[in-house]
Amino acid sequence: MPKSLADFKYLSFDVVGTLIDFESGLTHCLKQIGTERGVDIDGEAALALYRKARYLPDVGLFPDDLVRVYLVIAPDLGLPAERALGERLRDSAKSWKAFPDSVQALAQLAKRYKLIAMTNAQRWAFECFSEELGNPFYQGFTADDTGTEKPDPAFFQHVFEFVQSEGSTKDDILHVAQSQYHDIGISRKLGMTNCWIERRHAQKGYGGTIEPENFTKPDFHFTSMAALADAVGEKSDA
Template identity: 70%
Template sequence: MTKLDLAQFRYLTFDVVGTLIDFEGGIITSLGEIAAEASTAIDGEQALSLYRAARYAADADRFPDDLVRVYDIIAPPLGLPRQAALGERFRDSAARWKAFPDSAAAMARLARRYKLIAMTNARRWALDHFERELGSPFYATFTVDDTGAEKPDPAFFTQVFEFVERDGGSRSEILHVAQSQYHDIGISRQLGITNCWIERRHDKQGYGGTIEPASFTKPDFHFHSMAELADAVNHVPAT
């Protein structure tokens, strides 16, 4: 932990899928339901490993539309039926993915003090569902449909920076909050943005469904949950 002061920020920008929404749980649940109907079972960590390898292929589509293609690849090694309708079902399951148990309450607490901005590689239709699941806490939202780029592309971040500047803020007033070292923590450091790593997999091995970064970036702030971040903010005197 650095000696940075949480009171210095006006904006908290958030990765959504994986930080606030439990996409790994959603993937395992959806595949598990399909497996049960086929009278079989899946190993959750194996499914995430297969998902990760398939999801980050060169011909990947926008997320979560790409889950149709991903299912077609991962179904055979998981012993699941390879059917187009099941791939579509896997994609559509994103609309039912749950937030982590602490996400909505923590975001409500943080919204009392900061302007919260969503930054997601998901398409707008998916974010609409995620927002409702989270209690609609955001001051502004940016999806891959809005930016035309996916994190860790700096172009995604640049559009958010421009919005903050139009809103009367500056980069130094942004704290970027995310679980993905690859998509968020590393690039935010390169762009000179203070970051906060929410290590959702702190009690698990590996990177699960998220691509492994080329190198680990030590974050400015580090918590295991959104609740821990909200608790830390509660101990900071209001400005």
Template identity: 75%
Template structure:
């Protein structure tokens, strides 16, 4: 049985994909470019192509890497391959929306826990995401801050050091994320208690997120942030 939700002092959050709907943001921008070019695209195909292009040896930090990714996937989607369109895709991150339940759930959870963002996005993008989410975080760690990306254990070690500076430990953290590959698997290996937010529960496949080598059964499992907030409310009576 997982630990009681009342036992944690912190919740750490993956941001892009868990709280921010990056798949809709990506596919929406690509659809706009396609409409201007007089073609149509399939959103799931676009996400699969994005995933294949994003996770290669030539990757840059996210979302800056979307410029490179666009030039790779554009010909496969029948889109114009000019760099300017890739820059447009990158800059669309400034307008990506949170999932419908993210902001309210985070506001409620912030009343009971210290919330920490853990994102592979660069700081410039995270600043927009945080504003979209209502600025709920006690602290935030981005790829710029850590010099690495999840699932690198070094990213998590930076967060462990921070909570230790506040007199706590990783045992005081519930790690919340949608990505099996970037978060759930590695958090289990590092001995954290985790919570899987299965955002794609009504869809097949892994969408824009890389598929893990093996599925990790989480300690907690919800299909929405609202589900987690409800569980916390019930645990606190």
């Protein structure tokens, strides 16, 4: 039988792109730099360049890696390839905003579930993101904690071991994310139940997120966190 939203003890979340609007954060900073230099920056074009640069062989941990990424993409954007500007892009992560529905939805969901953050970001950035989101998480796992990034199964294994220490299993987790590549595909392969938050449902392409080789049909599908929270509320009232 298909699981109901009421069947889970934990909700695990991708953070950057699902809860935090990193695309707007990145493009806002790049457009600011562009304005100062008299250069008009196209947001979608910048995201396409970012996506390509982010996954080159010499990739580093995120968001520290944004310094390197900026130096790679700056010439194509018509911006100065200066390290100080790359550091500015990196540091902009400290002020990236939540999607408008994230804080309220998480607060509502935290009343029913234990919320676990699973982010490819480093711990310093996650602490900023968590504060922006109202510190809703029961537990958080970062690239620093796991030594890897999703979609590496090893990242997920850290979470499985954590819930096992509390007497639960991965069957008690609903994994919630916007990235087909980093989260939805691999969570299905690992036997998790998943929920796709299709943040770019009104936009073409994959923006700043790498395109998956194959599309994975999720177990649950919403276009916003608010819709997920509302669906959980309806189950609670039933």
